[in-house]
Amino acid sequence: MASPRSTRRRQRSTRLSVAVVLLALAAVAVLGAIVSGSWLLVTLAAAAGVLLGAAATKITHTELVTARRDVARDRAEQAQAYRRLTDERTAENAAFAASMQQKLAHREAAVGELEVALTSAQQRAADATRKLNAEARRAEAAERQGRDLEERLGARLADAEERAAEAVVRVVELEQELDVVRAELETVTQAWRSAEATARRHA
Numbered sequence: 001m002a003s004p005r006s007t008r009r010r011q012r013s014t015r016l017s018v019a020v021v022l023l024a025l026a027a028v029a030v031l032g033a034i035v036s037g038s039w040l041l042v043t044l045a046a047a048a049g050v051l052l053g054a055a056a057t058k059i060t061h062t063e064l065v066t067a068r069r070d071v072a073r074d075r076a077e078q079a080q081a082y083r084r085l086t087d088e089r090t091a092e093n094a095a096f097a098a099s100m101q102q103k104l105a106h107r108e109a110a111v112g113e114l115e116v117a118l119t120s121a122q123q124r125a126a127d128a129t130r131k132l133n134a135e136a137r138r139a140e141a142a143e144r145q146g147r148d149l150e151e152r153l154g155a156r157l158a159d160a161e162e163r164a165a166e167a168v169v170r171v172v173e174l175e176q177e178l179d180v181v182r183a184e185l186e187t188v189t190q191a192w193r194s195a196e197a198t199a200r201r202h203a
Contacts, residue, residue: 018056018059020056022052022053022055022056022059023052023053023056025052026048026049026050026052026053026056027049029048029049029052030042030046030049033046
C-alpha cells in the first residue's frame with residue numbers, strides 16, 4: 001500500500017509534466033505559426049500560447065500552493081511526532097528519575113542501616129576491648145598477687161626451713177647435753193653407790 005506522501009509526489013510529477021507539455025505545445029504552435037508566415041495563425045498561436053502558458057502557470061501555481069501546504073502539513077506532522085517523542089522521552093526521563101530516586105532512597109536507607117550496624121559493632125568492639133583490658137588487668141593483678149604470695153610462701157618456707165634446721169641443731173645440742181647430764185648422773189650415782197657401800201662396810 002502506497003503512502004500518502006508517495007501518492008502526492010506522483011500527483012505533483014504528473015501536474016508538472018502536464019504544465020511542461022502545455023508550454024511545449026504553446027512553443028510548438030507559436031513556432032509553427034511563425035514558420036507558416038500567416039498572421040492569422042501567428043495570432044491564433046499567440047493566443048493559444050498565452051492560454052496554454054496561463055494554464056501551465058495555473059497548474060504550476062496550484063502545484064506550488066499544494067506543495068507548500070504539503071510541506072506545512074509534513075512539518076506539522078513532524079512537529080507532532082517530535083512532540084510525542086519529546087513527551088515519551090520526558091515520561092521516560094521522569095520514570096527513570098523516579099526509579100533512580102527510589103533506588104537512591106533504598107541505597108540511603110541501606111547506608112543508614114549499615115551505619116547504625118557499624119556504630120553498634122564499634123560499640124560492641126569497644127565494650128569487648130574494655131572487658132578484655134579489665135580481664136587482662138585482673139589477670140596481671142592475680143599474677144602479681146600470685147607472685148607476691150609465692151614470694152611470701154617461699155620466704156615463710158625458707159624461714160621454716162631455717163627454724164627447722166635450728167631446731168635440729170638444738171635437738172642435737174640438747175641430746176648432747178642430755179648425754180652429758182646422763183653421764184654426770186651416772187657418775188654421781190656410781191659415786192653415791194660407792195659411798196653407800198663404803199658406809200655399810202664401816203658400819
